[in-house]
Structure formats: C-alpha cells, structure tokens
Amino acid sequence: MPGHQPSPEPGADSTALTLNVELHLGEGEFMELPMRFGYRADAPFAVAMAFPGFDPPTRTWEFSRDLLWKGLHRPAGTGDVRIAPPCRCHRPGRLRITLRADDGTAVIDVPAGPLRRWLRAQVFALVPRGREAELIDWDAELTRLAGGR
Known part of the structure; x- marks a missing residue:
C-alpha cells in the first residue's frame, strides 16, 4: 500500500490517538505539532496519520x-514511509518516522510509549493481528479494482 494514499482524516468514527510530535527541521531544529493516528475496522490493514489544524489541510x-x-522494535519500511525504533542516536523514547513525497521529506519524532499502548489496547483489541482479512469484502474489492465490471 503506498505511503501517501489519501484516506479519510482520522475522526470520531475511528479509534484515534492524538500526540504532540516533533518535526525535524534541520540541524538540531525541531517544531512541535499535533499528529493524529486513526484506525478503522473497515480498513483493517492500515493506520491513518494526519496533522490536524493546518489551513490548508495537510495530506x-x-x-x-x-x-x-x-x-517500534526494529527499522522497518523501504518506500515512502520508514520507521526507526527508539534509540540513543535520535531522541530516546521516540519513534522516528520518515515520510518521503515528491515535494520533500519530513522526519517526525513520535513518543513511542503512548503509540505502543494505543496499538495494543485499542487497535489490536479492535481487530486482532491475523484477523484483518476476515473484515474485507473481497468481492467488492475485486469489482472496484476491475473498474466496476
């Protein structure tokens, strides 16, 4: 799944977590901003990540x-989204998420503890790991992929 596909903003109908995160601007410069992670059972394989409060809205x-x-446990990702676990080299206790797009790259440091707790207590409780495929309407997905035919 591409890292920058548009999806609904995480909202009231989702299991959501809002955190204050730090956006790395350059050599030792950070900007604090809110980030919202959302999860919906009707899109069981994915989390959505948004930056609320911007005008115009961000992707x-x-x-x-x-x-x-x-x-959260080891470096992960090979495409537009790369994630590095907390370590002494970049802000201990923070997960580092790197987002790449045609118009630039953002490096975001996210508090790891609240994110880990949210995944365990809410996301995996709502849809346990390994059970995601049971919630997909595969016939509808195939029809959509085939252009409605």
Whole structure:
C-alpha cells in the first residue's frame, strides 16, 4: 500500500490517538505539532496519520499498521514511509518516522510509549493481528479494482 494514499482524516468514527510530535527541521531544529493516528475496522490493514489544524489541510498518510508495530522494535519500511525504533542516536523514547513525497521529506519524532499502548489496547483489541482479512469484502474489492465490471 503506498505511503501517501489519501484516506479519510482520522475522526470520531475511528479509534484515534492524538500526540504532540516533533518535526525535524534541520540541524538540531525541531517544531512541535499535533499528529493524529486513526484506525478503522473497515480498513483493517492500515493506520491513518494526519496533522490536524493546518489551513490548508495537510495530506493524510496511510500505511500498514504492522509496519508501525515493527518500527517500534526494529527499522522497518523501504518506500515512502520508514520507521526507526527508539534509540540513543535520535531522541530516546521516540519513534522516528520518515515520510518521503515528491515535494520533500519530513522526519517526525513520535513518543513511542503512548503509540505502543494505543496499538495494543485499542487497535489490536479492535481487530486482532491475523484477523484483518476476515473484515474485507473481497468481492467488492475485486469489482472496484476491475473498474466496476
């Protein structure tokens, strides 16, 4: 799943977590901003990540919830979204998410503890790992991929 596919902003109908994160601007410069992670059972393989409060609104990123979980434990991702676990080299206690797009790259440091707790207590409780495919209407997805034929 591409890292920058548009998806609905995580909202009231989702299991959501809002965190204050730090956007790396350059050599030792950070800007604090809110980030909202959302998860919906009707899109069981993905988490959505948005930056609320911007005008105009910023892009919502959608990527694998398993990628996010793996990134809490070891480096993960090979495409537009790369995740590095907390370590002494970059802000201890923070997960580093790197987002790449045609118009630039953003490096975001996210508090790892609240994110880990949210995944365990809410996301994996709503749809346990390995049970995601049971919630997909595969016939509808095939029809959509075939252009409605």
